[in-house]
Structures are given as structure tokens and as C-alpha cells.
Amino acid sequence: xxALVKVKPGKGFTLMDMPEPVIERPNEVIIKVKYASIxxxxxxxxxxxxxxxxxxxxxxxxxxxxxxxxVEAGKEVKSVKIGDIVSAETHIVCGDCYQCKxxxxxxxxxxxxxxxxxxxxFAEYVKIPALNAWKVSSNIPIEVVSLFEPFGNAVHxxxxxxxxxxxxxxxxxxxxxxxxxxxxxVSGAKRVFxxxxxDYRLDFAKMMGADFLINPLEEDPVELILDKTDGHGVDxxxxxxxxxxxxxxxxxxxxxxxxxxxxxxxxxKVVFEDFAEDIVFKYLKIYGxxxxxxxKTWYQANALLESGKVNLKPLITHKFKLEEYDKAMxxxxxxxxxxxxxxxNP
Ligand code: ZN
Numbered sequence: 201x202x203a204l205v206k207v208k209p210g211k212g213f214t215l216m217d218m219p220e221p222v223i224e225r226p227n228e229v230i231i232k233v234k235y236a237s238i239x240x241x242x243x244x245x246x247x248x249x250x251x252x253x254x255x256x257x258x259x260x261x262x263x264x265x266x267x268x269x270x271v272e273a274g275k276e277v278k279s280v281k282i283g284d285i286v287s288a289e290t291h292i293v294c295g296d297c298y299q300c301k302x303x304x305x306x307x308x309x310x311x312x313x314x315x316x317x318x319x320x321x322f323a324e325y326v327k328i329p330a331l332n333a334w335k336v337s338s339n340i341p342i343e344v345v346s347l348f349e350p351f352g353n354a355v356h357x358x359x360x361x362x363x364x365x366x367x368x369x370x371x372x373x374x375x376x377x378x379x380x381x382x383x384x385x386v387s388g389a390k391r392v393f394x395x396x397x398x399d400y401r402l403d404f405a406k407m408m409g410a411d412f413l414i415n416p417l418e419e420d421p422v423e424l425i426l427d428k429t430d431g432h433g434v435d436x437x438x439x440x441x442x443x444x445x446x447x448x449x450x451x452x453x454x455x456x457x458x459x460x461x462x463x464x465x466x467x468x469k470v471v472f473e474d475f476a477e478d479i480v481f482k483y484l485k486i487y488g489x490x491x492x493x494x495x496k497t498w499y500q501a502n503a504l505l506e507s508g509k510v511n512l513k514p515l516i517t518h519k520f521k522l523e524e525y526d527k528a529m530x531x532x533x534x535x536x537x538x539x540x541x542x543x544x545n546p
Contacts, residue, residue, distance in 0.1 A: 203261045203323035204522055211248045213322075213525055218261060221319070221327035226276035229330050231268035231286060233544045236321045237346040237516075238528060239265055240374065245316075246529045255316060263322030263542075264290040264315035267345035270333065277330040286333040287348035288321070289498065290314040291491050293331075306491040322522060324544060334498050337506045344512040347375075347539060348501060351512060352492035354379035355501045357438050357461040360487050364388035367434040369425055370410070371450045372441025372464055373401040375515055375539050378408050380438050382510040385409035393434065393453075395421045395446065398535055407514055416449070425453040432456075439463060444470040448478075456482050463489040515539045 203218040221230055242262055245252045266288040270280050280286060293300055293308035300308050314320050314328065336345050344351075358368075358380045368389045370377050373396035381392050385408070393412045394405035402413045412428065414421045426433055433455040439447055442464030451472075454460060472478050479486070492498060504510045518540045520528045531537040 201324035202522060204263065204525055206245055206256055206258045206260050206262055208258050209248065209253065211246070213246055213262060215522055215525065218323065220325050223272060223274050223327065226274040227330050228274045228327055229270050229277055229280060229333050230272035231266065231288070231321075231326050231328065231333065232271045233266060233268045233321050233324060233326055234285075234546055235267040235343065235346045236263050236542045236544060237265040237350075238263070238532060238540045238542070239350060240532075241316065242322075243529060243532050247533070260315075261319040261321075261323050261326075262315050263320040264288070264313065265346045265349050266314075266321040266326065267342060268321070268326070271325070273330065279330050280333045280335050284333075284335045285338075285342065285345065286335050287345050288314060288328055289332045289334060289352075289492065289494060290349055291332075291494070292318060292329060293494070305494040322525075322542060322544075334495070334502075337502060340502070340505045341513060343516055343541065344505065346541065347379075347512050347515070348498070348505075349492070350376050351379050351505070351510075352497045352501045353463060353489065354383050355504065356492050356497045357440070357463045357489045358383040359387060359500060360461055360489070361436075361459045361485065363436065365390050366436045367391050367393070367429055367455075368436040368438060369393040369395060369421075369434040369450060369453055370405075370438045370440060371395045371421070371446040372439065372443065373398070373405045374440060376463060377438070377440035378404050378515055378538065379510070379512065380440060381405055381408040381410050382512075383504065384436075384438075386504065386509040389436070391428075393421070393425055393428070395450075400535065401538070404515065404538055416446070422449050422453045429455070433458065435459065437461070442466045444468050448472060451478050451484070454482070454484060458482070458484055460484055460486045461489050462486065516541055519543050
């Protein structure tokens, strides 16, 4: 089968023939990939940054955001059947560790990530445990099914604590930030402040329902947010940028007793000038977000898409064949795309 592979350490991918996966355990399913979308993680692996060098053991088929059809199921599989359209939870968990046993599968001590630690979805077929195959409702547009996984991150970050009637600031309007704006708005947030350096992305933030668009290269987001909230700051800060400066600004723009969801991953150190004043005395409630609750978040995400309350279609800015991977990666590197779909067996 055709697959996009990191063949050896270094930059780039190779499109090549790879053996089709075969069922080895009774709880596995084979999925024929219809669409797969590109995540920032795939771009990091393409560019071969420090993280990729430590984590990826080539050869590895890349990709984890999946929309596909179940074509084969192991003999113990009951949750899905041949012909079902599924997306995939990308955390492959052990089921035996302390975290799995106390109901925190999403932070399993032995987690393996699809397309990172095991072969992924930028291929004609992929094998996953049936537990990880999420059967989607039939009225969800098929193009957005591969977006379930990043959308789950947005849902988890936004809904981990109260949102109704809250002022919300989203720092960083990449795909997950943009999705969070949509989730916050339909979940009863009072107003959403979108903070983003790219005007291209701010246009999408507006489309997702943001009330205030702030480009921090042009205006001071902390001053502006404090001004619009009578000097108190927002109730909820969703950190989706991974930029150390944005993290500090976001916390300064958060109200005393406010809530912070941290999803962005900083490459550099985050240094607080006054940790006590900024965080401790402000009585902030800070959540680190890792993945999606398995599977509460998936039910919430499914409901939001099924009801049509959140529309992810406008976020798909490009569709490409696997052969066009270099072009797709360059668009993402240059921030000229929001979400790119590979059409594999559409
Ligand atoms: Zn585990």
C-alpha cells in the first residue's frame, strides 16, 4: 500500500510502498483510510526538530488524524463492525497502569501515540485497537471526521470547567484555538477574545464567533482585555499558542480566581517575573491539558458536531493527494493554511 513514511532520521518524508497491516490480536481493527488531516506534530516530524529526533524511531508511517472505514475486525471486536465510519483516539493505552485503572486512560503511563510511536494514518490502511475506533454519527459531514481528534483537544480544554457566562481569552488561533472559540461560544461563553499574530488566522477566529480580534503585534492584549472587562480580566484563559510571552500575557489578563487551560507546548523556558503575584495570590486554577478524556470528551465532541452547533468545515482550507505532501507541509510551515486534508480513499 501507499504510505507517507519517515524512512530515516532527518528532514522530509518519503511516499513509498509499505506492507498492509494484518490483524495480530483479537481486539484490533483494520481501517481503510478515507481522509487524514495534518497536525502540527506531523509538521514537527517533517522538519525533524529536537522532539522528533528523541521520539521517532524510523521507519515510521506518519499521521494520526483519521477518517476511515472498518474493513476487518479481530474476533473479539464488538464495538465496531465492518463498514462503520470511524475516527481514532490517538492515545493507545495499556489498560493496566495506575492511571488507566483510576480512569485516567488519557494520561496512561505507557501511552503509545498513533503515527508517532506506532504506524499511523497517512497510508491506505491502518491498524488500531477497536477501543480507539470512534464510530461517528452518520449525519456528521465526512470531511470533518478526521478533525475529531484535534477538536477533542479543543472540547477538553474549553469544557474542563465552567464556561457559561464567562469571558474567555483564546491565545493562539491555530486549528485547536479556532475550534475552542466555536466550542466556547456555543457553550454559553459571554464573550471571546481571540489573540493571534496572524491576520489570516484572525479572519477565521471571527468566522468561529470571536467577539474581539486582537493582534498582539499591533495592540497590547493585556491592556485591551483589562479595559474591556472593567480591569478584572477574563474568567477563562485558553492557552493554545505555546508562546512563552503569550502564556505570561494570558495569565496577566486572567481575573483573580480565574481558570487557565494550558494546551500549547512551549519550546523555550517560561519565566514569570513574579510567580506569587501572577499565580499564587491570584488564586488561579490551572489545568494542563493532555489529549481527550477517554471517552467523555468524544461524546461531547460528537454531540457538538452532530447537532451542527459547531461547524468545522470552514477550517478545512486545502485538500491534497498524498503525493502533494511537500506542498501541504510548506503551506503549514508558512501558516498559509488552517487544516489540510489528505484525500486517500475518498
Ligand atoms: Zn496505562
